[in-house]
Amino acid sequence: MARLDVNRSGEMEVFVKVVELGGFSAAARAFRMTPSAVSKLVARLEERLGARLLNRSTRALKLTPEGCGFYERSVRILEELDEAERQAAASDAPSGRLRINTNPAFSRCILIPLLPAFLARYPSVTVELNLTDKLIDLLDERTDIAIRAGPLKNSQLTARKLGETRLVIVGSPDYLQRHGTPKSPTDLATHNRLSFSYARASVSWPLMDGATELAVAPVGSVEASDGEALRQMVLAGVGLARLAVFQVKEDLDAGRLVPVLEEHNPGDTEAIHALYLSQGQHMPARIRAFIDFLTAHVRMP
Structure with a gap:
């Protein structure tokens, strides 16, 4: 059971942005965070999951096999969340x-x-x-x-x-x-x-x-x-x-x-x-x- 103080969708968003932009610094600029804060967030995510998602080097970040699977699922989940919010906000179009x-x-x-x-x-x-x-x-x-x-x-x-x-x-x-x-x-x-x-x-x-x-x-x-x-x-x-x-x-x-x-x-x-x-x-x-x-x-x- 996930703890209530864990913002799992927020963690997914940051992780996906790190992967898509190729680094902590670029993701930090997108979210108006510091590179250190982004790095710590990804580290906490890996610790909570008990799996390494990214291999870090001085030149680049590479997804591990576990990281590839988590990235693909995160993208789908975030897309479904966006769709759920769009449908809930469409108050001018009765449906369901x-x-x-x-x-x-x-x-x-x-x-x-x-x-x-x-x-x-x-x-x-x-x-x-x-x-x-x-x-x-x-x-x-x-x-x-x-x-x-x-x-x-x-x-x-x-x-x-x-x-x-x-x-x-x-x-x-x-x-x-x-x-x-x-x-x-x-x-x-x-x-x-x-x-x-x-x-x-x-x-x-x-x-x-x-x-x-x-x-x-x-x-x-x-x-x-x-x-x-x-x-x-x-x-x-x-x-x-x-x-x-x-x-x-x-x-x-x-x-x-x-x-x-x-x-x-x-x-x-x-x-x-x-x-x-x-x-x-x-x-x-x-x-x-x-x-x-x-x-x-x-x-x-």
């Missing part, structure tokens, strides 16, 4: 892998339709898309951006609001024909109420009965880890579920699903946010570009 985590419903309905335009605008960016409804640790999961619905918890993440979505209780025409359409919140007691299998900010369905606020617990035969699975269960006629309007809008428009108890719906909404680690002026261009793109193009129904 963008890791996005969101829930399956938002991905299907909102994100995936927008991605082709984003990728066409930034062809040097590649997207890695991971889908889950559960909260994740961005650092542990090596994620750049997480998109989530609902109230925000206190955290070290920065949030950009993308929009709001209304929630609606829905069922399939087949299910409602077999079990009847609920006319009041109390009618839900006889219905199969599908729910999420993880903790959410609101575990009950809020409803209004006149001026009275009610909270109906979703108790049924299916719990699912994401809203898209619940949507598929509702489409299959298994029961009722309370889902985001953006997720079921196409189903409602096509008649595959039917809203129920809308006159008792309090009209509450969930906010959609893009969450990311705050990096100030050093935020990678690919992340900044994607956040700005989402903010400009996400339209919640």
Whole structure:
């Protein structure tokens, strides 16, 4: 393990310059050092490596076999360092892998339709898309951006609001024909109420009965880890579920699903946010570009 006080790239630069310019004095002038300082630096490098890199004479310096190998590798490493710095400094050209985590419903309905335009605008960016409804640790999961619905918890993440979505209780025409359409919140007691299998900010369905606020617990035969699975269960006629309007809008428009108890719906909404680690002026261009793109193009129904 190298000691932290050893500037290995600096040693390589000086050594390479000594070889390329043919002596300590010429390298010293290039780095504005004294020839003695350069000579001592190369000597310390040889001592640390346990190998002689240069054969010294009064007329010239010659590379040893070990010195030849070290010189060639040093040149390649320094070139790669220069390239890494150039890429990191190219803040005006988004590039690289963008890791996005969101829930399956938002991905299907909102994100995936927008991605082709984003990728066409930034062809040097590649997207890695991971889908889950559960909260994740961005650092542990090596994620750049997480998109989530609902109230925000206190955290070290920065949030950009993308929009709001209304929630609606829905069922399939087949299910409602077999079990009847609920006319009041109390009618839900006889219905199969599908729910999420993880903790959410609101575990009950809020409803209004006149001026009275009610909270109906979703108790049924299916719990699912994401809203898209619940949507598929509702489409299959298994029961009722309370889902985001953006997720079921196409189903409602096509008649595959039917809203129920809308006159008792309090009209509450969930906010959609893009969450990311705050990096100030050093935020990678690919992340900044994607956040700005989402903010400009996400339209919640």
